[in-house]
Amino acid sequence: xxxxxxxxxxxxxxxxxxxxxxxxxxxxxxxxxxxxxxxxxxxxxxxxxxxxxxxxxxxxxxxxxxxxxxxxxxxxxxxxxxxxxxxxxxxxxxxxxxxxxxxxxxxxxxxxxxxxxxxxxxxxxxxxxxxxxxxxxxxxxxxxxxxxxxxxxxxxxxxxxxxxxxxxxxxxxxxxxxxxxxxxxxxxxxxxxxxxxxxxxxxxxxxxxxxxxxxxxxxxxxxxxxxxxxxxxxxxxxxxxxxxxxxxxxxxxxxxxxxxxxxxxxxxxxxxxxxxxxxxxxxxxxxxxxxxxxxxxxxxx
Amino acid sequence: xxxxxxxxxxxxxxxxxxxxxxxxxxxxxxxxxxxxxxxxxxxxxxxxxxxxxxxxxxxxxxxxxxxxxxxxxxxxxxxxxxxxxxxxxxxxxxxxxxxxxxxxxxxxxxxxxxxxxxxxxxxxxxxxxxxxxxxxxxxxxxxxxxxxxxxxxxxxxxxxxxxxxxxxxxxxxxxxxxxxxxxxxxxxxxxxxxxxxxxxxxxxxxxxxxxxxxxxxxxxxxxxxxxxxxxxxxxxxxxxxxxxxxxxxxxxxxxxxxxxxxxxxxxxxxxxxxxxxxxxxxxxxxxxxxxxxxxxxxxxxxxxxxxxxxxxxxxxxxxxxxxxxxxxxxxxxxxxxxxxxxxxxxxxxxxxxxxxxxxxxxxx
Numbered sequence: 221x222x223x224x225x226x227x228x229x230x231x232x233x234x235x236x237x238x239x240x241x242x243x244x245x246x247x248x249x250x251x252x253x254x255x256x257x258x259x260x261x262x263x264x265x266x267x268x269x270x271x272x273x274x275x276x277x278x279x280x281x282x283x284x285x286x287x288x289x290x291x292x293x294x295x296x297x298x299x300x301x302x303x304x305x306x307x308x309x310x311x312x313x314x315x316x317x318x319x320x321x322x323x324x325x326x327x328x329x330x331x332x333x334x335x336x337x338x339x340x341x342x343x344x345x346x347x348x349x350x351x352x353x354x355x356x357x358x359x360x361x362x363x364x365x366x367x368x369x370x371x372x373x374x375x376x377x378x379x380x381x382x383x384x385x386x387x388x389x390x391x392x393x394x395x396x397x398x399x400x401x402x403x404x405x406x407x408x409x410x411x412x413x414x415x416x417x418x419x420x421x422x423x424x425x426x427x428x429x430x431x432x433x434x435x436x437x438x439x440x441x442x443x444x445x446x447x448x449x450x451x452x453x454x455x456x457x458x459x460x461x462x463x464x465x466x467x468x469x470x471x472x473x474x475x476x477x478x479x480x481x482x483x484x485x486x487x488x489x490x491x492x493x494x495x496x497x498x499x500x501x502x503x504x505x506x507x508x509x510x511x512x513x514x515x516x517x518x519x520x521x
Numbered sequence: 522x523x524x525x526x527x528x529x530x531x532x533x534x535x536x537x538x539x540x541x542x543x544x545x546x547x548x549x550x551x552x553x554x555x556x557x558x559x560x561x562x563x564x565x566x567x568x569x570x571x572x573x574x575x576x577x578x579x580x581x582x583x584x585x586x587x588x589x590x591x592x593x594x595x596x597x598x599x600x601x602x603x604x605x606x607x608x609x610x611x612x613x614x615x616x617x618x619x620x621x622x623x624x625x626x627x628x629x630x631x632x633x634x635x636x637x638x639x640x641x642x643x644x645x646x647x648x649x650x651x652x653x654x655x656x657x658x659x660x661x662x663x664x665x666x667x668x669x670x671x672x673x674x675x676x677x678x679x680x681x682x683x684x685x686x687x688x689x690x691x692x693x694x695x696x697x698x699x700x701x702x703x704x705x706x707x708x709x710x711x712x713x714x715x716x717x718x719x720x721x722x723x724x725x726x727x728x729x730x731x732x733x734x735x736x737x738x739x740x741x742x743x744x745x746x747x748x749x750x751x752x753x754x755x756x757x758x759x760x761x762x763x764x765x766x767x768x769x770x771x772x773x774x775x776x777x778x779x780x781x782x783x784x785x786x787x788x789x790x791x792x793x794x795x796x797x798x799x800x801x802x803x804x805x806x807x808x809x810x811x812x813x814x815x816x817x818x819x820x821x822x823x824x825x826x827x828x829x830x831x832x833x834x835x836x837x838x839x840x841x842x843x844x845x846x847x848x849x850x851x852x853x854x855x856x857x858x859x860x861x862x863x864x865x866x867x868x869x870x871x872x873x874x875x876x877x878x879x880x881x882x883x884x885x
Contacts, residue, residue, distance in 0.1 A: 419640075423626055423652070
């Protein structure tokens with residue numbers, strides 16, 4: 221028995237010393253770091269639950285979110301048949317919260333994704349191109365930057381009229397400039413390193429050089445920044461709906477529900493706070509994940 | 522000097538220099554000066570030379586004298602403001618000359634900072650495969666070639682191919698950089714201080730590797746360094762630069778034995794003597810070089826030169842053939858017609874020009 225375990229141990233050592241160690245690439249390291257970070261795991265779990273609930277709303281929701289009942293108005297949390305009570309028109313809160321997350325998530329996250337693609341590309345081109353190209357793109361971004369982001373979103377969706385589409389368009393425009401700026405500074409920094417010059421000296425086309433040598437370094441900081449923006453996006457989307465510039469009633473939406481339940485705050489404060497609690501949970505989970513992502517991508521080599 | 526063997530890639534013939542540079546200029550606009558006016562940093566100012574096939578020219582000078590800018594201008598990584606570049610008989614940057622893609626294949630560069638010049642996100646084999654793949658090689662061929670290149674520069678491919686740059690030492694990284702420069706089978710390799718960041722024992726290994734590769738692959742080197750001993754070791758000819766201008770050029774032995782320009786003499790005297798008794802206390806060169814931004818007319822070295830006279834501050838000295846009492850100008854335009862082993866010793870100093878009004882003219 222002893223012999224067997226000894227040979228096993230020896231062969232184990234032998235394998236470690238002889239086999240060429242293939243080290244992990246950058247993104248594998250990032251993934252490993254994330255898995256060890258309690259913020260990423262905790263925040264990710266909460267987000268996952270929220271997304272499952274919101275996306276699976278038609279399957280999970282116990283009642284029709286549009287079904288109103290004059291008799292069952294503002295029932296407290298825990299009422300039989302209405303787990304989270306009812307709102308000011310007697311509609312089931314749990315169902316409305318599940319369905320309401322759909323528009324909030326869509327309005328909060330989709331603009332960040334679109335802005336990530338547009339702003340990231342603009343920033344990459346500006347940073348790698350430098351000179352006059354950089355000047356033109358970044359000064360155009362500065363014009364967008366000149367307005368406070370909340371004000372710009374409110375003004376744009378106010379001018380375009382309410383509705384999910386217009387609110388998303390407004391939020392996208394708000395997020396392009398800051399994402400472009402982050403991408404530009406990362407791309408500028410990388411483009412001045414010798415390995416980019418070496419890649420250019422090899423005769424590869426600009427697109428190939430950017431794809432292989434620049435993109436990977438820019439993606440990290442931009443993804444981190446975009447993930448932190450998506451929590452702002454959720455809050456802004458809810459804010460626009462709260463102001464009546466986003467989702468149109470009776471469609472459920474967390475921001476809109478917060479606005480209409482406002483009047484009931486003295487009668488059923490717990491019910492009135494529920495959409496706010498979900499917005500807070502989503503936003504803080506996104507922030508935690510993005511913080512963890514930021515630390516995980518800062519691999520010192 | 523090794524005469525390059527007949528090479529199938531040779532377009533201009535054996536006597537045609539690998540590279541001819543004529544009156545290269547690169548000025549960088551800088552902020553400052555007056556309102557609405559722009560100052561210019563004269564990084565490379567009127568530099569001409571010809572580099573024969575299989576030859577190595579060492580470029581020496583202090584930090585900031587334009588050596589690295591010259592390297593990048595030669596490879597068209599920075600566009601020159603004026604002047605001509607002729608690569609193996611074909612003009613660079615004109616419609617009827619060599620294409621940029623062909624130039625990039627034939628002329629490569631090794632950078633000083635072995636760390637910054639390797640992409641930290643790519644494994645060594647991916648770094649080495651990038652160039653060939655950009656020129657249309659399949660990934661499998663390119664990787665096979667990368668392994669071969671690692672062998673060539675003395676790194677075990679089985680061990681290092683899958684490593685990332687941070688896992689390698691400075692000397693190993695510089696070997697990878699050399700391998701990368703060779704991955705496209707270039708004919709000219711521009712070395713921008715390739716051994717300056719290495720410690721002495723590794724420096725010797727890398728220098729020997731470079732000399733070995735030059736022989737085996739019939740390479741031509743443009744070797745930039747501030748280390749005179751290194752330059753003497755590897756170069757056939759030496760070109761001394763000061764503030765963007767060539768002050769002296771000639772065969773390595775001539776420069777090291779009979780330097781004519783006071784700046785070159787100062788540089789040579791500033792080397793540490795091996796004999797402690799011969800060491801000097803006073804620095805042979807004092808002060809800092811003047812600002813390269815819109816330099817004053819006259820000799821750039823006038824402010825630090827021990828032999829400065831009135832003429833030095835007024836007239837800019839031109840490169841003249843040293844020891845030529847008639848004061849004939851060294852004619853760069855005639856370089857291309859001359860044999861590639863042009864060992865003419867030329868100096869840009871009024872003391873070397875009998876026609877100037879310097880009191881020491883002709884005696885130097």
